[in-house]
Amino acid sequence: YDFQLKVAFPRKDGQDGTEDAWVENLARGDETYVGELMVDPLYLGDLHEGAIVEFTDPQIVDWSFISDDKLIGGYTTRVMLPRMDAERAEGLRSMLGENPE
Numbered sequence: 001y002d003f004q005l006k007v008a009f010p011r012k013d014g015q016d017g018t019e020d021a022w023v024e025n026l027a028r029g030d031e032t033y034v035g036e037l038m039v040d041p042l043y044l045g046d047l048h049e050g051a052i053v054e055f056t057d058p059q060i061v062d063w064s065f066i067s068d069d070k071l072i073g074g075y076t077t078r079v080m081l082p083r084m085d086a087e088r089a090e091g092l093r094s095m096l097g098e099n100p101e
Helices: 075-083 086-093
Strands: 002-009 018-028 033-037 052-055 059-067 070-073
Touching: 002 052, 002 086, 018 059, 059 075, 075 086
Parallel strands: none
Antiparallel strands: 002 018, 002 059, 018 033, 033 052, 059 070
């Protein structure tokens, strides 16, 4: 349950690049996905937490879901742990489960 995708959205602030944001409550169409933003993005214009967004396969950069109260996937989060403050990193580590090989 609680399946989420992390998606790279084109920035809307006039700068090049993308902003990665987690999306939940997903639905799949023929060529696109639709879901709700889980956060208030910084560089996506008027979009806010709960906004409905549309995206395609190439924009997906990560996935995660909860199993037995542990987070499976979330590879981008795992990579960022060494760069976080110790308290936040430890809180996230306690939530992480083993990932399938």
